[in-house]
Amino acid sequence: MRYSEDHKAKTHQRIVEEAALRFRRDGVGATGLQSLMKGLGLTHGGFYAHFKSKDDLVETALQHAAAEQERSTARMTQGDTPLQGLLKGYLSSRHRDNPGAGCPLPTISAELGQRGEASETTDTLIRNLLTLIEQHLPGEDASAESVQMLSAMVGALLLSRSVKDPELADRLLKTTRAQLLAKVATVQA
Amino acid sequence: MRYSEDHKAKTHQRIVEEAALRFRRDGVGATGLQSLMKGLGLTHGGFYAHFKSKDDLVETALQHAAAEQERSTARMTQGDTPLQGLLKGYLSSRHRDNPGAGCPLPTISAELGQRGEASETTDTLIRNLLTLIEQHLPGEDASAESVQMLSAMVGALLLSRSVKDPELADRLLKTTRAQLLAKVATVQA
DNA sequence: TGTACATCAGTGAACGCGCGTTCACTGATGTAC
DNA sequence: TGTACATCAGTGAACGCGCGTTCACTGATGTAC
Numbered sequence: 001m002r003y004s005e006d007h008k009a010k011t012h013q014r015i016v017e018e019a020a021l022r023f024r025r026d027g028v029g030a031t032g033l034q035s036l037m038k039g040l041g042l043t044h045g046g047f048y049a050h051f052k053s054k055d056d057l058v059e060t061a062l063q064h065a066a067a068e069q070e071r072s073t074a075r076m077t078q079g080d081t082p083l084q085g086l087l088k089g090y091l092s093s094r095h096r097d098n099p100g101a102g103c104p105l106p107t108i109s110a111e112l113g114q115r116g117e118a119s120e121t122t123d124t125l126i127r128n129l130l131t132l133i134e135q136h137l138p139g140e141d142a143s144a145e146s147v148q149m150l151s152a153m154v155g156a157l158l159l160s161r162s163v164k165d166p167e168l169a170d171r172l173l174k175t176t177r178a179q180l181l182a183k184v185a186t187v188q189a
Numbered sequence: 190m191r192y193s194e195d196h197k198a199k200t201h202q203r204i205v206e207e208a209a210l211r212f213r214r215d216g217v218g219a220t221g222l223q224s225l226m227k228g229l230g231l232t233h234g235g236f237y238a239h240f241k242s243k244d245d246l247v248e249t250a251l252q253h254a255a256a257e258q259e260r261s262t263a264r265m266t267q268g269d270t271p272l273q274g275l276l277k278g279y280l281s282s283r284h285r286d287n288p289g290a291g292c293p294l295p296t297i298s299a300e301l302g303q304r305g306e307a308s309e310t311t312d313t314l315i316r317n318l319l320t321l322i323e324q325h326l327p328g329e330d331a332s333a334e335s336v337q338m339l340s341a342m343v344g345a346l347l348l349s350r351s352v353k354d355p356e357l358a359d360r361l362l363k364t365t366r367a368q369l370l371a372k373v374a375t376v377q378a
Numbered sequence: 379t380g381t382a383c384a385t386c387a388g389t390g391a392a393c394g395c396g397c398g399t400t401c402a403c404t405g406a407t408g409t410a411c
Numbered sequence: 412t413g414t415a416c417a418t419c420a421g422t423g424a425a426c427g428c429g430c431g432t433t434c435a436c437t438g439a440t441g442t443a444c
Contacts (some may be wrong), residue, residue, distance in 0.1 A: 007420075008419090008420065009383090011420080025303075026303070027218070027300070027304070029216070029218045029219060030218060030297065030304070032396065032397060032398085033341055033396090033397080033398065033399090034397075035396090036397075039427090042420095042421070042422090042425060043421065044398090044422095044423085044432050045400085045401080045421070045422055045423060045424090046420065046421045046422070047398095047399090048398095048399070048400080049301040049419080049420060049421070050420095053398080053399085054398065055395095063261055068223050068330055078322075079283055082399090086389090088263045098221070099303070105347075105348065105351065106299070106347065107303065109351040110295070110299065110350075110351050112351065113347075113350045113351030113352070114215070114216050114288070114350065115215075115216070115219070116294065118351060118352060118353040119353065120353055120354075121225065122351050122353065123352050123353050123354050123357055126348060126352060126357065126361070127357070129298030137251065137363075143364075143376075144364050144367065144368055147364040147365055147368070148341055148345075148359055148364065148365050148368040148369070149343045150344070150348070151340075151342075151344035151345035151346065151348060151361065152337055152340045152341040152344055153340075153367045154341070154344040154347060154348060155340035155341055155342065155343040155344025155345070155347065156336075156337075156340035156344070158294075158295065158302075158343060158347065159315060159339070159340060159343060161292065161299075161302045161303065162294065162298040162301070162307060162311050163302070163307060163311055163312050163315065164307040164308065164309055164311065164312050165312050168315065168316070169313055171336065172315070172336055172340065173338040175332075175333050175337065176336055176337050178333065179334065179336070180217050186356065195388075197386090197387065200387080200388090217420065221430060221431085222430080222431065222432090223429075223430075223431090224429090231387095231388070231389090232388065232389050232390060233389095233390085233391070233431090233432090234388070234389055234390060234391090234432090234433085234434085235387065235388045235433095236432090237431095237432070237433080238386080238387060238388070239387095242431080242432085242433065243430095243432090379434080379444100380444100381444090382442105382443085382444085383441105383442085383443080383444100384440105384441085384442075384443095385439105385440085385441080385442095386426105386437105386438105386439105386440100387437105387438105387439105388436105388437085388438100389435105389436075389437070390432085390435100390436090390437105391433105391434090391435095391436105391440105392432105392434085392435105393431105393432080393433075393434100394430105394431100394432095395413080395429105395431095396428105396429095397429080397430085398426105398427100398428095399418100399426080399427095400424105400425085400426075401423100401424090401425085401426100402422105402423100402424095402425105403421105403422075403423090403424105404419105404420105404421085404422070405419105405420105405421100405422105406418105406419105406420105407417105407418085407419100408416105408417085408418080408443105409415105409416085409418095410414100410415085410416080410417095410419075410424105411413100411414090411415085411416100411424080
């Protein structure tokens with residue numbers, strides 16, 4: 001069957017988006033191509049018309065998720081209280097409970113790092129997020145503070161997702177958020 | 190072949206230790222029982238004389254790693270500068286480069302959390318580490334500060350392991366360490 | 379002391395299963411004449 | 412306008428492989444007599 005001109009590009013994009021979702025939510029290793037394609041109403045054989053290999057898709061999906069995260073982060077810092085907006089968004093229960101739509105750092109990047117397959121895309125995302133945070137932090141320590149802040153954000157999100165007790169999960173998320181918000185308020189005052 | 194009285198217990202322990210190493214270094218999903226047993230000079234069939242299932246071993250290995258981490262953390266905070274000792278040890282390149290011997294939070298716990306198989310053992314480890322840190326933090330905010338500190342520690346370790354560029358990796362680790370050390374010094378002054 | 383038997387940690391073949399990847403094929407549509 | 416052919420995204424069976432798990436078996440040692 002022959003399809004309209006942009007049909008293949010659309011399918012390609014659908015695969016990337018579904019992969020970016022599943023890789024973050026379920027893990028790269030735990031996501032099978034067969035199940036992924038079936039979820040899109042396609043058969044697994046067709047996959048190789050779009051990507052060279054699973055690794056190829058992993059890199060593409062990571063780039064997609066990273067770009068999404070940069071856009072989302074930029075959006076959060078667009079109000080009149082940029083860092084407060086970022087912290088509230090990143091350290092929200094919404095973000096914690098929807099890893100498939102969230103930051104790839106505690107999910108895809110972490111898994112690839114453990115596998116020894118770290119991607120430049122992760123480095124770029126981290127650098128861009130650090131710059132974004134730094135721009136809204138006053139003082140000469142802004143660069144160092146941004147590193148600590150991003151670490152705490154990623155760590156709190158990860159720990160909050162790793163825990164069984166919902167109360168502990170909330171405590172980890174909300175306390176880190178409150179602490180960082182207080183710090184930002186102090187620095188800006 | 191019949192073995193000496195404590196032979197089975199010793200084999201059991203060897204399996205747990207090798208699993209705790211591999212699960213942290215390579216990931217739970219990426220560690221096969223066949224390869225694990227082979228690495229100990231055993232055959233895979235014998236595994237089920239020691240454990241009910243792989244999940245059973247995962248939980249046992251996590252408990253082993255968590256106990257190890259608690260002991261190691263306690264040791265680090267035993268000097269005359271407890272928090273400095275902890276931060277230097279936890280946020281060291283040695284710790285980053287040897288995940289198999291390190292904290293299970295950014296490795297096993299994170300993977301189980303993503304899989305939706307969070308273990309009480311993770312909760313207990315986090316609570317114990319928080320208490321340990323809190324005891325050495327002065328002020329009424331100690332509890333909240335300890336949460337932020339642990340988040341930053343776990344996050345920095347994870348990011349430092351996820352990154353491709355060694356310079357960025359070092360920057361993430363060292364900056365977070367310096368920032369937290371400075372904070373601790375300030376609070377204690 | 380010597381022999382028959384019980385024990386049971388470990389062996390290794392086999393199970394069904396899903397993995398990533400390959401490949402000959404399909405068939406609706408666009409193009410050529 | 413009508414027909415023959417080319418295209419190529421998607422199909423689905425098949426590949427070898429390693430997974431977790433099961434199970435009949437082995438054989439060195441301890442115990443019973």
